[in-house]
Amino acid sequence: MFILQLVSKFIKILNSDASPNQVAWGFALGTILGFTPLMAFHNLIVVVLLIILRVNIASAMLSFALVKLFAWALDPLFHRVGFFVLTDIAALQSFWTSLYNAPIAPFTRFNNTIVMGSLLISLVLLVPNYIWFKWFIRRYRESWNEKVKKWKITKVLLGNKLVQFYFKLKNFGE
Numbered sequence: 001m002f003i004l005q006l007v008s009k010f011i012k013i014l015n016s017d018a019s020p021n022q023v024a025w026g027f028a029l030g031t032i033l034g035f036t037p038l039m040a041f042h043n044l045i046v047v048v049l050l051i052i053l054r055v056n057i058a059s060a061m062l063s064f065a066l067v068k069l070f071a072w073a074l075d076p077l078f079h080r081v082g083f084f085v086l087t088d089i090a091a092l093q094s095f096w097t098s099l100y101n102a103p104i105a106p107f108t109r110f111n112n113t114i115v116m117g118s119l120l121i122s123l124v125l126l127v128p129n130y131i132w133f134k135w136f137i138r139r140y141r142e143s144w145n146e147k148v149k150k151w152k153i154t155k156v157l158l159g160n161k162l163v164q165f166y167f168k169l170k171n172f173g174e
Contacts, residue, residue, distance in 0.1 A: 009062050014140050018056045024134035026050070026059030031129050033060070034067025035074070035122040040115050041108040074121075075114055082117030 013023060032046050050060050086096060099105045109115045 009058065013056065013059050013062060014137060016056070016058075018059075020134050020137040020141070022054055023056045023059045023137050024130050025053065026056035027063040027133040028126055028130040029055060030060035030063030031067050032119075032122040032126065033064040035071050035078075035125075036118040037109075037112075037115055040119070042119055071118070074118075078114045078117035078121060080117065081120055082113030082115065085116055085120060086111065086113060 016023070029046055029050055033043055036043060049055075050057055085092070096111070100111060
């Protein structure tokens with residue numbers, strides 16, 4: 001039922017009254033949380049941004065959960081990028097040394113190759129993710145929404161007694 005819950009949440013977010021900008025920024029920021037190790041200091045900054053900015057937090061949590069499912073498979077890539085930035089760029093060596101000797105900076109775990117690589121890749125992908133998610137949400141709301149409602153699988157899922165019972169139980173306390 002976990003997959004059904006994710007699909008249900010995703011469709012609810014796509015059909016919500018939130019603007020495409022809010023939902024897209026939520027997905028984009030949630031992707032940063034999903035790609036990077038959870039207990040990194042920069043994730044606190046992302047969570048604060050989620051709270052301060054007017055973004056859809058449900059879309060951020062959904063993208064976090066979806067990306068976290070496969071982010072571990074990208075760890076070798078994150079390691080290579082982080083290792084390259086931390087060791088192979090000679091011009092940055094003195095910067096990394098002075099940053100490591102700063103009082104609070106070591107708590108950011110910037111010297112971990114996977115943390116550094118995943119953060120850099122997720123920051124590079126931030127704006128493209130936002131643009132893609134915004135396009136997808138607009139496209140879905142304009143033309144795909146009615147088509148999805150007409151699919152047989154959608155009608156079967158929505159007409160299934162077990163699924164209806166599940167949604168009734170899920171929404172019981174609301």
